[in-house]
Amino acid sequence: MEEVRPMEEYLQVIPSELDIMKQEFKRKNLELEKKIKKLEEEKMYLSLDVDLQKKEVEKVRKEKMKVEEDRDDLKEEYKKAQWQKEVQEEKARAEYWERKFQEMRSQNLTLEKENKGLKTKLKELKSKVEDLEVALHDGELRIEQLEAQEDCFKEELHQVKGQVRDKDYVIGEAIAQIREIVEYVRDLAVRADALSMMYESTSDKGRELALLLDKVRTLGVRAKTYM
Incomplete structure (x- = not known):
């Protein structure tokens, strides 16, 4: 209206x-x-x-x-x-x-x-x-059940955390060793470059050595990603 x-x-x-x-x-x-x-x-x-x-x-x-x-x-x-x-x-x-x-x-x-x-x-x-x-x-009943389950989960979580800490220590040691190996491979790659310059040859031995050195250089390049 x-x-x-x-x-x-x-x-x-x-x-x-x-x-x-x-x-x-x-x-x-x-x-x-x-x-x-x-x-x-x-x-x-x-x-x-x-x-x-x-x-x-x-x-x-x-x-x-x-x-x-x-x-x-x-x-x-x-x-x-x-x-x-x-x-x-x-x-x-x-x-x-x-x-x-x-x-x-x-x-x-x-x-x-x-x-x-x-x-x-x-x-x-x-x-x-x-x-x-x-x-x-x-x-409320469901919450009571979940709280009871939570206590169990907390205990299991505590145990899992202990296991994780142990695994972390082992993994850390492995990573340190891998880094040492990578550093060694990189050093080999540098030496391979130097040797390839010294032993260039058309003979079978020379080609075999060049192929081997090329593989070492490739490993050196791939090793950089782990540093």
Whole structure:
């Protein structure tokens, strides 16, 4: 449902006829006052003829009466416009509160539906809680079993660590010996390079020696990866 707009927005949309009438009244009143003042000034300076003065006075009096009547009419129209504005404001307020009532009614119906849904959800949650309590109990039993197994595993782990330490010592000794052998092979490779330079020959013995020295150099290269 469309959200009810604030009361000020309803009041703002009311036509500002009263303000227009008020400004028009002020404008006409100012014009009439200027006209009266002018007529009174003319009256003061009329001294030619008594009859003429009487006529002018009568004319001024009638015009003054007309001005006063116009002013009364303007006042009446102003009051009427003000009353109409008040009526429109009351209608706007009534419309606002009617919309507000409908909105609250709609929200109330929505809350009632949500409340029914929450009750159903609460029952489901209670059932899930019971299931979780059963699962928790089973979990506690499982934890006790695992703790018992953990003690056994710790003992086995302690024994394994002892065995690993022994194996690490043996492996360390083996690595040290391998490094010594690798260093020896590398030294042989260096000597093989030197010998190959000294005993280059096309004879079978020379070729056999060169092949042997080449194998030694290959072993020397491979031995570098173990250093």
